[in-house]
Amino acid sequence: xxxxxxxxxxxxxxxxxxxxxxxxxxxxxxxxxxxxxxxxxxxxxxxxxxxxxxxxxxxxxxxxxxxxxxxxxxxxxxxxxxxxxxxxxxxxxxxxxxxxxxxxxxxxxxxxxxxxxxxxxxxxxxxxxxxxxxxxxxx
DNA sequence: ATCGGAATGA
DNA sequence: TCATTCCGAT
Numbered sequence: 001x002x003x004x005x006x007x008x009x010x011x012x013x014x015x016x017x018x019x020x021x022x023x024x025x026x027x028x029x030x031x032x033x034x035x036x037x038x039x040x041x042x043x044x045x046x047x048x049x050x051x052x053x054x055x056x057x058x059x060x061x062x063x064x065x066x067x068x069x070x071x072x073x074x075x076x077x078x079x080x081x082x083x084x085x086x087x088x089x090x091x092x093x094x095x096x097x098x099x100x101x102x103x104x105x106x107x108x109x110x111x112x113x114x115x116x117x118x119x120x121x122x123x124x125x126x127x128x129x130x131x132x133x134x135x136x137x138x139x
Numbered sequence: 140a141t142c143g144g145a146a147t148g149a
Numbered sequence: 150t151c152a153t154t155c156c157g158a159t
Contacts, residue, residue, distance in 0.1 A: 024149085026151070070153070081152055083142065098140070 027081050028090055028103075030067060034060075050103040051094055 034043050035052060042060040046053045054060055057075035065073030082101060085091035094100040 024151075068152085073153080077153060077155090079141075080143085080154085084152075086142095093141080095141095 025067060027064065027078070028085065030064060034063070046094070046097075046100055046102075048094075048102065050105050052101060052103070053097070054099040054101075057099060 031043065031052070035045060038044075042056045042063060043052055043054050045051065054075075057079075061073045061075045061078045064078055065071055082091060086093070089104050091101050091103060094102050
């Protein structure tokens with residue numbers, strides 16, 4: 001079966017909030033949750049890596065509203081929250097494609113890690129003799 | 140549909 | 150800080 005790629009993050013990727021003890025589920029966590037679940041109707045992965053399509057905007061809003069205890073949530077308001085992710089570089093819009101957005105996975109981890117370096121170092125890179133190195137300058 | 144300012148809440 | 154709400158502009 002063509003399974004959805006499970007997108008799992010290490011614990012520390014799930015951003016602790018500024019207010020300890022009152023952590024709230026974040027929208028992008030919720031989206032990943034549905035996406036990873038292959039929840040069917042409301043949302044699904046798109047063509048490119050990290051791209052997703054909202055098939056049923058109002059349904060998604062309903063689910064999000066239930067999770068947050070906001071019965072009057074709708075797509076207009078949910079999408080405003082998505083737009084705030086643009087500056088944070090968590091998401092961007094796939095222009096020209098209706099209801100289609102794309103995760104910036106590489107940024108997600110960094111942006112949400114409270115103070116590098118990570119306590120648990122990732123797998124040590126195994127550089128081959130043939131290396132294509134791309135240097136990213138941090139902002 | 141999509142964008143982003145502004146006020147407000149938790 | 151991350152939304153929620155409202156809304157005028159594109």
